[in-house]
Amino acid sequence: MSVRHTIAVLGGGRSSEHEISLASARSVAGGLREAGHRVLDVEIGRDGVWRESGLELSLAPGRGWPGVDVVFPALHGPFGEDGTVQGLLELLDVAYVGAGVLASAVCMDKVVFKELMSSAGIPQVEYRALTAREWELDRTRVTGTIAELGLPVFVKPARLGSSVGIARVAEMSELAVALGQAFTHDPLVIVEAAAPGIEVECSVLGNDDPIVSEPGEILLAAGEAAWYDYEAKYTPGAMQLVVPARISGLARERVQTLAVEAFTRAGCAGLARADFFVDGDTVLVNELNTMPGFTQTSVYGKLFDASGISYVELLERLVGLARDRHIRERGYRY
Ligand SMILES: Nc1ncnc2c1ncn2[C@@H]1O[C@H](COP(=O)(O)OP(=O)(O)O)[C@@H](O)[C@H]1O
Ligand SMILES: [Mg+2]
Secondary structure (H helix, E strand, C coil): CCCCCEEEEEEECCCCCHHHHHHHHHHHHHHHHHCCCEEEEEEECCCCCEEECCEECCCCCCCCCCCCCEEEECCCCCCCCCCHHHHHHHHHCCEECCCCHHHHHHHHCHHHHHHHHHHCCCCCCCEEEEEHHHHHHCHHHHHHHHHCCCCCEEEEECCCCCCCCCEEECCHHHHHHHHHHHHCCCCEEEEEECCCCEEEEEEEEECCCCEECCCEEEEECCCCCCCCCHHHHHCCCCEEEECCCCCCHHHHHHHHHHHHHHHHHCCCCEEEEEEEEEECCEEEEEEEECCCCCCCCCHHHHHHHHCCCCHHHHHHHHHHHHHHHHHHHHCCCC
8 A cells, every 4th residue: 555645636716617627626536535545625616715625725825735745736727727726836835736837837828839839840730829909900911811721720719628719610701700709718819720630639647757548539429520619528428539549550659759749848747638630640739738637537547547557546646746746846956
């Protein structure tokens, strides 16, 4: 039996992924208890208030988190997966699972992430970044640059998740509405050329020398022109995960290599799920999720389960990785 720790599991949060996060947190807490740890269930309300057993928490920078060895922020989206909560945990000087401040923020911002990946020569779709101000100032010019991408395009708020606010635009006449919708979520929007092929996901685990899972394929019940929208993500039966993904040996190798490369370039730690578009042997990176859905039936765990690492074992390793990183970072001089 490994060491017994006290672990605070954070769930909920201010983003539209509040409920999804609560489901992740429940599963994580269950798995950690199964592994023999003591768990504090911390629920972050939609108002941002942190509570444990109904009592408001009070934490002070520099004072650690009394009684807690490791924090597991099972939070998705803005104010959870974007570096903000990670910043608070850094100020508390407590070990926590997953990416740090910068990597969390970089992976949350689809524009910054793409710019970073392209500087590393990592293959991705063509895209245009666009601010609400640019759109208001010169719609004709903006429409022209977007038209260069061809159709369809995907219009997305730069810093959101779970497909919220994303539109697939098949006709230029639909562009203004899609942009207007995206700008209600974020003043920064990314417009992407549509990638051909299928969607493949690969789980990554580790700090400096991460391991990868067998890649899995996202199969949508809705078929061809469908994309992985909010409904497909959260309606039972709308998506089937096929493991291993039905792709060529070369594509499989590229997915796994690019998953580690993207993880390392973004400066991730602990875990991430790397998402791809695969068409024949062509592999394009779509995004990294630094805190992917984490229930027993979420893709992240299922891919490792298919690769011989159980859900509980995954949690154990993540706790160990969090502690290792915290100890190492404490050793640096500032
Ligand atoms: N460039 C693209 N080409 C084809 N499909 C896309 C593209 N961008 C997004 N999609 C579809 O939209 C889904 C959500 O987009 P994604 O960028 O992963 O946002 P989120 O962070 O909300 O998951 C993808 O899983 C895919 O089905
Ligand atoms: Mg995605």
